[in-house]
Amino acid sequence: MxxxxxxxxxxxxxxxxHEIPRVESLPxxxxxxxxxxxxxxxxxxxxxxxxxxxxxxxxxTGLERYGVGNCESRLLGGDLDIYDQLxxxxxxxKGKDTALLFATGYLTNLGVLSSLVKAGQFARIYGYRARNxxxxxxxxxxxxxxSIREGIRLSGADRLTYRxxxxxxxxxxLAGSSATSKVIVTDxxxxxxxxxxxxxxxxxxxxxxxxxxxxxxxxxTGVLGASGGGxxxxxxxxxxxxxxxxxxxxxxxxxxxxxxxDRHIGELLRLTCSAYxxxxxxxxxxxxxxxxxxxxxxxxPARRQRLWDNQRYFVAAMRDLPYRLVSTTTPIVPVLIGDxxxxxxxxxxxxxxxxxxxxxxxxAVARNQGRLRVILNAGHTRAQIDRLVGVFxxxxxxxxxxA
Ligand code: PMP
Numbered sequence: 304m305x306x307x308x309x310x311x312x313x314x315x316x317x318x319x320x321h322e323i324p325r326v327e328s329l330p331x332x333x334x335x336x337x338x339x340x341x342x343x344x345x346x347x348x349x350x351x352x353x354x355x356x357x358x359x360x361x362x363x364t365g366l367e368r369y370g371v372g373n374c375e376s377r378l379l380g381g382d383l384d385i386y387d388q389l390x391x392x393x394x395x396x397k398g399k400d401t402a403l404l405f406a407t408g409y410l411t412n413l414g415v416l417s418s419l420v421k422a423g424q425f426a427r428i429y430g431y432r433a434r435n436x437x438x439x440x441x442x443x444x445x446x447x448x449x450s451i452r453e454g455i456r457l458s459g460a461d462r463l464t465y466r467x468x469x470x471x472x473x474x475x476x477l478a479g480s481s482a483t484s485k486v487i488v489t490d491x492x493x494x495x496x497x498x499x500x501x502x503x504x505x506x507x508x509x510x511x512x513x514x515x516x517x518x519x520x521x522x523x524t525g526v527l528g529a530s531g532g533g534x535x536x537x538x539x540x541x542x543x544x545x546x547x548x549x550x551x552x553x554x555x556x557x558x559x560x561x562x563x564x565d566r567h568i569g570e571l572l573r574l575t576c577s578a579y580x581x582x583x584x585x586x587x588x589x590x591x592x593x594x595x596x597x598x599x600x601x602x603x604p605a606r607r608q609r610l611w612d613n614q615r616y617f618v619a620a621m622r623d624l625p626y627r628l629v630s631t632t633t634p635i636v637p638v639l640i641g642d643x644x645x646x647x648x649x650x651x652x653x654x655x656x657x658x659x660x661x662x663x664x665x666x667a668v669a670r671n672q673g674r675l676r677v678i679l680n681a682g683h684t685r686a687q688i689d690r691l692v693g694v695f696x697x698x699x700x701x702x703x704x705x706a
Contacts (some may be wrong), residue, residue, distance in 0.1 A: 304367065306592075307692070307704070311590065313644055320539075323405060323482040323663075324359055324654075324659065327421065329346075329348070329353065329354075330342075330345075330346040330348060330402070330659075330680075331353070331354050331682060332344070332348070332351070332680045332683055332687075333347055333682075334411055334434045334515055334659075339657065340657060341657045341658065341659050342392050342657060342659070342683070342687045342690075342691075343652070343659045343680070344658060344659065344660045344677045344678060344680075344683075344691055345659055345660055345676065345678050346678060346680060347553035347554075347662040347678065348524070348553070348554075348556055348680070349525065349526050349553060349554040349610055349634060349678075349680060349681060350525060350526075350554050350556070350584070350599075350606045350607065350610060350680075350681045351556075351602065351606070351680065351682040352554065352555060352556030352557075352596050352599060352600075352606075352683050353556030353557070354556075355556065355595075355596075357595050357598075357599055357601060358473045358556060358557070358592045358595050358596060358599070359590075359592075359608060360595075361469065361591040361592050361594065361595035362557075362588035362589070362591055362592040363588070364567060364589040364591055365385075365586075365588035365590060365591030365592070365698045366587070366588040368587065369385075369587035369588075370587070371586060371588075371653060372583065373584060373585070373586060373587065374583060375445035376580060376581050376582055376583055376584075377580045377581075377582075378580035378581065379581075381584070383585065383590075385435065385587060385590045385591070386584065386585070386590065387403055388594070389404060389590050389593060390402040390403065390404055390561070392597055393549075393561045393563055393597075394563050394592060395640075396532055396533075396563075396597060397532070397533070397535060397547045397549075397563035398532075398535065398541050399545075399547060399564055399565065399571035400565050400566040400569060401563070401564060401565075401566055402561050402562065402563040402564070402569070403415075403561060403562050403564075403569060403573065403576070403579050404559060404560075404561050404579075404584055404585060404586060404590075405557060405559065405560040405561065405562075405578060405579060405584065406491075406558075406559060406560070406568070406582060406583070406584050407550070407552065407559065407560050408450070408519075408521050408548070408549070408550030408551070408552060408559075408560035409450040409452050409560070410450075410560060410578050410582075411450075411517070411548055411550070411560030411561060411562055411578075412448065412450035412453070412454045412519060412548060412560075413449050413450055413453055413454045413457060414454070414576045414578025415546075415548065415562050415572060415576060415578075416441070416451065416454030416455050416457070416488065416517070416581055417454050417455075417457035417458045417518075417578075418440040418458075418572060418575040418576040418577070418578075419458065419486065419572070419584075420458045420459070420484075421441070422571045422575060423437050424575075425460075425571070425574055427492055432440055435437055435483065436465060436483070437462035437483050437484060438460075438461075438481070438482045438483050438484070439458070439461070439482055439483075439484045439485075439486070440461035440462075440480050440482035440484075440485050441458070441460055441461065441462050441463070441486050441487075441488055441503060441631045442463050442464075442465060442473055442476055442477060442480075442486070442487045442488065442514070443455060443464050443465070443487075443489075443557055444464075444465060444468065444488070444489045444490065444500070445464050445465065445466055445467050445494065446467045446490065446493050446496060447488060447489065447493075448481070448489050448490055448519055448521070448574050449493060450519075451488055451490070451519060451548025452558040455488065460482075460607075461480070461482060463476045463609030464574045464640070466495075467496075468498070468500070468501065468505070470501070470504055470505070470508055473487065473505075473508055473696055474508055474511070474512075475489055477508065477512040477514060478512070479512075484515075485509075485512055485513070485514035486514060486515045486516075487501075487504060487505055487508070487514050487515070487516045487517070487651075488516075488517045488519075489516070489517070489518055489519070490519045490521070490522075490550055491518045491519060491520040491521070491522065491523040491524050491527075491533065491534035492517075492520075492521075492522035492526075492527070492534070492633045493673065494521070494522060494602055494635070494636065494659055495637065495667060495668050495674075495676065496629050496630055496635075496661055497629060497631075497632070497633045497634075497635030497636055497637055497676075498629075498630040498632060498633070499523075499527075499601075499632055499633060500514070500518065500534070501533065502518060502534055502535070502540060503538050503540065506540070506542050506544060507547070509544050510544070510685045511553055514544070515545075515546060516542075516544055516545050516546070517546045517548065518534060518535075518545065518546070518548065519532050519548045519549075519610070520535075520547055520548060520549045521539055521548075521549060521553060522553060522633065522634075522635065523537065523548040523549075523633075524549035524550070524553070524554060524555070525553070525555055525596070525600050525607075525632070526553075526554050526607070526610065526634060527633070530601060530604070530696055531554070531600040531601070531607055533547070533549060535553070536552050543565055545564070545565050546568065547562065547563040547564075548560065548562045548563075549561055549562075549563075551585075551589070551593045554596075554600070555592075555593050555596040555597070555600075556596055557589045557592045557593045557596060558585070558591070559584075559585045559589055559590075559593060559645070561651070589702070606628065606681045607681070609681040609682075610634055610679060610680065610681040611627040611634075613634075613679045613680065613681070613683045613688060614634050614636065614679045616685065616688055617636060617677065617679055617688050617691070617692070618636060620632045620688070620689075620692040621636070621638070621692060621695065624692070624695055624699055625689050625699060625703055626638050626639070626695060626699065626703065627639040630672060634678055634679040634680070635676060635677075635678050636677045636678075636679065637663065637675065637676045638674055638675045638676075638677060639672070639673075639674045640673050640674055640675060640697065640702055641671050641672065641673055642671060642673060643664045643665060643670075643671070645673070645675045645701075646662050646663075646664055646673030646674065646675065647662050647664070647673075648702070649662075649675060649698060649702045650662035650675060652694060652698060653675070653691070656690065656694050657690075658691050658694065659673070659691060660675045660676065660691070661673060661676045661678075662674075662676075663675075663676045669697055676690070
């Protein structure tokens with residue numbers, strides 16, 4: 304017991320405990336904090352759907368028809384018809400045969416990556432004997448989301464980490480592996496850097512090594528592509544090597560996760576993935592809300608248009624200032640500050656001005672790579688963006704990142 308107290312006090316003494324703001328309402332993108340109005344430049348509610356009247360009406364219908372929660376797991380009496388309908392809609396959106404719903408995006412990565420390797424093991428219970436021994440290896444970008452890293456760890460398979468977006472490094476790791484099933488795993492949009500994985504190039508590498516590609520499209524779904532279909536639509540890709548994962552908690556404004564796959568992988572995951580079958584899943588109101596969100600994204604393209612207009616407006620204004628932007632191709636536009644204390648200091652000044660921007664530092668990113676992770680939103684006004692740029696401008700001499 305004693306070591307927990309000792310470690311907790313040691314960490315606290317070094318100021319390593321991040322202060323987490325407690326909020327009194329959710330960002331739309333305006334919200335209440337410490338009894339005052341603020342504007343969030345950090346919300347994943349990209350299109351403002353979480354408070355859309357159609358979403359609330361849909362959720363209410365689900366609530367009234369089915370009650371508050373599903374107290375059964377999917378494989379034991381809780382397999383509601385509305386799950387199947389939503390899965391079909393998600394699969395169609397991603398151009399895949401089938402989709403599986405999960406309670407959260409985090410659980411999706413944990414569950415799918417850890418059980419992909421278990422198909423043969425499961426079939427052996429029924430007497431299956433593989434002609435050749437299967438061995439699995441995951442090839443993972445160093446900046447992938449923590450749920451990917453945890454899912455791979457749980458699988459027990461080999462994990463080979465390649466340098467961020469370094470396809471030559473990936474290629475050499477694949478060439479050196481003797482695994483019979485190779486899976487490349489990547490974020491679609493990287494959550495701390497905001498850059499987009501070069502999916503066509505990753506697929507070309509995968510083709511050369513007969514590998515699959517698992518893409519976590521948490522930040523792309525509803526945001527990228529001509530109709531919000533995500534990273535695959537953005538690049539115009541349909542490929543049987545692809546497994547597409549997404550969350551329902553960002554642009555879709557609700558909660559949950561999903562993976563869209565070909566028929567065989569989907570069928571096997573329904574059997575082997577305990578995070579799918581042996582836990583209570585989405586409450587019905589969330590299923591109704593997500594289904595409505597997919598329709599709203601299609602019916603109201605003006606929302607995505609506003610999001611991208613705001614993104615371009617912010618990037619153009621920041622280009623006149625001497626800050627370094629980590630990337631400028633998605634609504635996540637991190638402003639590099641470098642030193643952790645200076646990053647926190649500028650974040651505090653922004654907060655005093657009623658603007659909330661996440662301060663992202665070690666260990667979420669490398670040391671001295673502290674950044675203010677600006678996330679643009681469809682609901683931002685030009686005046687709000689001008690205010691944000693104004694604070695950066697007023698403080699540029701004090702907070703510029705060391706080159
Ligand atoms: N993947 C990525 C890339 C993410 O950014 C997140 C959320 N931060 C998740 C997965 C987890 O999604 P959820 O919040 O729905 O569990």
